[in-house]
Amino acid sequence: MSRSIDYGNLMHRAMRGLIQEVLTGVAENGLPGAHHFFITFDTRHADVDMADWLKQRYPAEMTIVIQHWYENLVVTDEGFSITLNFGNQPEPLYVPFDSVRTFVDPSVEFGLRFETNDEDEDETDEAEDTAEAAEDEGQPRDAEVVSLDSFRK
Template sequence: MSGTIDYGNLMHRAMRGLIQEVLKDVRANGLPGAHHFFITFDTTHPDAQLADWLKERYPTEMTVVMQHWYDNLEVNEDGFGVTLNFGDAPETLYVPYDAIQTFVDPSVEFGLRFETQESDDEDDADDDDHALPEGKPDAEVVSLDSFRK
C-alpha cells in the first residue's frame, strides 16, 4: 500500500459508478422528463467499439447524444452499449466507463469531466500508483456553456 490516499482515482470510480447507476435506471425506466445526455468518449480506447466509418470520422473522440431515440441500452460493470441513430443509420456502440471524457445532462445543468493522465497509455503498471499532478484535479464539474446552442 502506498503512503497516500489516491483521492483522484477514488473520485473517478465514484463518478463512473454514478454514471452506471443513472444508465441502469434509464435502461429500466427510460429517460424521465426532459433529461438527455451528451457523452464524449475516447474512440481510441482499446475496449471502445464503434463502426469503422465512425472511427474514421472521429479518430480520437466522439460526442453522442442519448435523447429521443436510442435502443438496446445495455449496462454492465465496465461500460455500456447502445444503438444510436446517425443520419438514419442505426449503429451500435460500446463505451467503457474509463473512456468517458464528459457526461452532461443539460436539462438539469449537471456535468462531469474526467481528466486524463498522460501515463495511463504508456504503462499499465502505473495503475497501482495514481499520483496526481500537483494542484491539478483529476475530475471536475464541466461547464455547460459548450453544449448550449
C-alpha cells in the same frame, strides 16, 4: 515508506459509478422528463467498439447524445452498449466507462469531466462537476463545468 490515499482515482471510480447508476435507471425505465445526455469518450480506447466508418470520422474522441431515439441500452460494470441513429443509419456502440471524458445532462445543468494527463504524469486525475442553478430567474443557460480546485483552500 509513506502511503497516501489516491483521491484522484477514488473520485474517478465514484463518478463513473454515478454514470453507471444513471444509465442503468434509464435502461430500465427510460429517460425521465427533459433529461438527456451528452457523453464524450475516447474512441482510441482499446475496448471501444464502433463501426469502422465512425472510428475513421472520429479518430480521437466522439460525443454521443442520448435523447430522442436510442435502442438496446445495456449497462454493465465495465461500460454500456447502445444503438444510436447516425443519419438514419442505426449503429451499435460499446463505450467502456474508462473511456468517458465528459458526461453532461444539460436539462439540470449537471456535468462531469474526467481529466486526462497524458502529457503530465505528475498531476493526478480529477473529476469535475457542476450543479449550479440558473441565476436568470429560471432562464435556461449552457451547462458549466466547475473545477474542484476552486473550492480547495
